[in-house]
Amino acid sequence: MKRIGLIDYGMGNLHSVQRAFERLQATVIPVHDAAAMEPCEALVLPGVGAFDPAMARLESSGLADATRSWCDAGRPLLGICLGLQLLFEASDEGVARGLGLLAGRVRALPRTPGHPIPHMGWEPLLPATPSPLLPAGSPEAWVYFVHSYAADPTDPACTTARVDFAGQAITAAVWQGEIGACQFHPEKSGAAGQALLQRWLHWLDQRQEPGA
Numbered sequence: 319m320k321r322i323g324l325i326d327y328g329m330g331n332l333h334s335v336q337r338a339f340e341r342l343q344a345t346v347i348p349v350h351d352a353a354a355m356e357p358c359e360a361l362v363l364p365g366v367g368a369f370d371p372a373m374a375r376l377e378s379s380g381l382a383d384a385t386r387s388w389c390d391a392g393r394p395l396l397g398i399c400l401g402l403q404l405l406f407e408a409s410d411e412g413v414a415r416g417l418g419l420l421a422g423r424v425r426a427l428p429r430t431p432g433h434p435i436p437h438m439g440w441e442p443l444l445p446a447t448p449s450p451l452l453p454a455g456s457p458e459a460w461v462y463f464v465h466s467y468a469a470d471p472t473d474p475a476c477t478t479a480r481v482d483f484a485g486q487a488i489t490a491a492v493w494q495g496e497i498g499a500c501q502f503h504p505e506k507s508g509a510a511g512q513a514l515l516q517r518w519l520h521w522l523d524q525r526q527e528p529g530a
Contacts, residue, residue: 319343319344319345320344320345320359320360320519320522320523321344321345321347321357321358321359322339322344322345322346322347322358322359322360322361322362323346323347323348323349323354323355323357323358323360323361323362324336324339324346324347324348324349324361324362324364325349325361325362325363325364325381325385325401326348326349326350327372327375327376327379327381328375329365329366329367329371329372329375329400330363330364330365330366330398330400330401331364331366331503331505332348332364334503334505334506335362335364335398335505337505338504338505338511338512338515339362339515339519341512342512342515342516342519344519349361349381350379350381351379351380351381351384352380352381352383352384352387355384355388359394359522360393360394360395360396360522361385361388361393361394361395361396362395362396362397362398362401363385363395363396363397363398363401363404363405363499364397364398364399364400364401365397365398365399365400365401365403365404366399366400367400368400368411368412369400369403369404369409369411369412369414369416369424369467370411370412370413370414372400372404373404373412373414373415373416373417374414376404376417382417385417385419386417386418386419389419389495389496389497392495392496393496394496394497394498394521394522394525395419395496395497395498396497396498396499396500396518397497397498397499397500398499398500398503398504398505399464399465399500399501399502399503401499402469402491402492402499402500402501403416403424403467403469403501404416404417405417405419405420405469405492405497405499406418406419406420406421406422406423406424406469406471407420407421407422407423408423408424409423409424409425409467410423410424410425410426410467411424411426411466411467419497420469420471420476420492420494420497421471421472421473422469422470422471422472422473423469423470424467424468424469424470425467425468425469425470426466426467427465427466427467427468427483427484427488428483428484428486430484430485432484433483433484435466436464436465436466437463437464437465437466437483438463438464439462439463440460440461440462440463440507441460441461441463441481441482441502442458442459442460442461442481443458443459443460443461443479443480443481443490443491443502444479444480444481444482444487444490445478445479446477446478446479446480447475447476447477447478447493448478449478449491449493449498450493450498450517450518450520450521451478451479451491451493451498451500451514451517451518452478452479452491452514452517453517459507459510459513459514460507460510461490461500461502461503461504461507461510461511461514462502462503462506462507462511463481463490463501463502463503464503465501468483468488468489468490468501469489469492469501470489471489471492473494476492476493476494477489477491477492478491478492478493478498479491481501481502489501490502496525498518500514
C-alpha cells in the first residue's frame with residue numbers, strides 16, 4: 319500500500335483529496351513539516367486560495383524548502399489546483415516567488431465577454447504531451463475546474479493536457495521529470511478523476527527510486 323504525504327499548509331481541500339486516495343487503497347500521511355515527509359513515497363501538494371498567502375505559509379513553515387529538496391532529489395510529487403500554480407516561478411496573482419520547480423509563470427485568464435472568471439465547471443481535457451497522468455490513447459476525460467489563473471510553462475512540452483477557455487487552449491495539467499500536476503480537481507471529477515489518480519499510483523508502483 320502506497321504511503322502518500324499530503325502537504326498541509328492550511329490552504330488545501332485536504333479531506334476530499336485524502337478520501338480520494340483512500341478509496342484507491344493508498345495510505346495518506348498528513349505532512350506539516352520536513353520530518354513528516356520521510357516515511358512517504360510521494361507527496362501531494364493541494365491548494366485552494368491565493369498564490370501569495372499560500373507561498374507565505376509554505377515558506378514560514380519550512381515546507382517550501384523541504385518540498386524543493388524533495389523534488390531536487392528526484393522524488394515524486396503531484397500538485398492539484400493552486401498546488402500546480404505554486405510549482406512555477408511566479409504568478410500574475412501576486413508578487414511572491416513560487417517554488418520554482420517548474421520554469422514559467424502563472425498568468426491571469428483572458429477577460430472575454432461571455433466567459434466569466436473564475437472558469438468554473440466541467441470541461442473535456444485536450445491531450446498534449448503524453449505522460450503517466452494522461453498516456454497516449456487515453457479516453458476522453460471531462461474534469462472539474464475552478465480557477466482564475468493558468469500556468470504558462472517555459473517548455474511547452476511539459477504540458478500534458480490543455481483545456482479550451484474563450485477559444486484559447488490553456489494549461490490543464492503538466493508533467494516534467496517526477497513532478498505532475500493538475501489545474502483541475504481530480505478528487506471532484508468522478509470516474510475520470512479517479513482514473514487519473516489511479517494511473518499516478520500505478521506509475522509510483524512501476525518507477526524505480528533513483529539509484530535503485
